Amino acid sequence: VYMETNRSWSIDDQRHKFQFSCEYGRLIENGQLTTVVKNPNYRGTTPEFWANLVGVGDRASWNVYGTPSCGKGEPNQLITVGHASPVAVFTDIEVFGGDA
């Protein structure tokens, strides 16, 4: 699945178990983008997830992202954050959703 537009995020306070949801995705079949999937979700644990990274895009897909409000810590504090990334490929990720 090509997860294109993230719109939901949840992770524990140890940054271990997470779940992200996208609004729009597409199946990848035989190297081609095919059927649109709605509300695809994926979940995992951080070490296993990053251990399953098998490909990183080149500069062509690299972009800067961020959010004006990222909260962490105990007590909670808020800050604007930014980071950059190209596309990336992961294997054996638990994907689900799209009942609507």
Next chain:
Amino acid sequence: MTLDFLATLRTQQEQFTLSLMAEQSQFCRFNRSKVRQTGQILEASLRLTWITNARSSYREFPLSGDWKYDRALIETCVVDLRNEIPQLPENPYLVEPKGNSTSDSIHNGQLLEPHEVLFGVFSSITDLDFVGIYSAGWSVRAYGDSVGQYHWFMSEAFSLDYSLFNSLGQAVKGIYAGSIWNPDTYRLNLEQSRLQLRRQSRPSKRLDRGKYRTYLAPASVAELIPMMSWGGVSEADLRQGGSWLLPMRQGDRQLSHKLNLIENFGRGTVPRFNELGEVAPEKLTILNQGRLENTLISSRTAKEYGLMSNGATQGEELRAPEILPGEIAVADILSKLDTGIYVSNLHYLNWSDRPQGRLTGMTRYACFWVEGGELVAPIEHLRFDDSLYSFWGENLIGLTDTQECIPNVESYDRRSIDTRWTPGMLIENFTYTL
């Protein structure tokens, strides 16, 4: 003074609304039972909305307290707005202020004096790994406009939002908040947290993913309530297909008849007026025995869809939510749970499939595996993913017969003043996925 000054500036074709947020607060941040940062602030900000020829715009700015400076700033904002507004398109759903409502609501408290805070907070915790924030003082929300409406709401309150940590890095969460600082109540609050921490220090239990009977303590339920304001009770969201309550509006689904949700301004913790000076009813039933009875309708939505406004804010979010209690005695919670999971807190909730009412999040702090009505072991934290139509539907076994007040202790932009009143909930087959 500001209202009078703006009245001299406006022309007959112009209207304005003015919202004030102000506070005088003492903050104290600490960890490992030591003060790390402390200070006092006095701040105020205005939001000035200018309206003319079916167009509007606004400016938000801090006040200095020096009228000479603030007056010049207000004048500059009005000039900017007059230059900006003609360039904007007409807003067919623009609502101008109207009416003649006024209110003046003052809620005094009994707070610790600034020099009393260290002793008051720390005298009972020197043996603990104690981390958190103490904040206290007065907060003001006020409104005025060009047609003469005026509202003033002031409250004095404190909140101590803390966690206790053990040597294994496990934590329990505690909140002591209100308008009257009572050292005995604070000590009792700490004792409850100490007890939970002792229980946390037992060897933890790892549970497989699956469905478990679960008790959600009031603090956990309080984390679910904001989801009602996020693609939930807003009439605009329902009309535009963005609300998880749409199947209920269409008559296809309903929640458990044990569930009742109201907006209750009668407790006096938040103002009833909105950004247009409109006053919401003191009580409004949202869910009545699991059925959607009312939504929140702003004036803008009312104009767009030909409805009557019920004094909701422009965002149509819950401001004074209250879930009514049920019939399970608090003393019977563990026996009724029998075998399952006791969840003290939930964390980082988000929608996984909003049209289906499905959301995800984590257990956090003092959550325990219970067998035969006895707390056995703290659990390794679990992720849940389940639908409100399920766990607030056919899987809702019952609610406790008392409520707790769970205050909003956020202070990112300003100290929050809202609260959530809720019982605990006993749920069958709550779905844990990771």
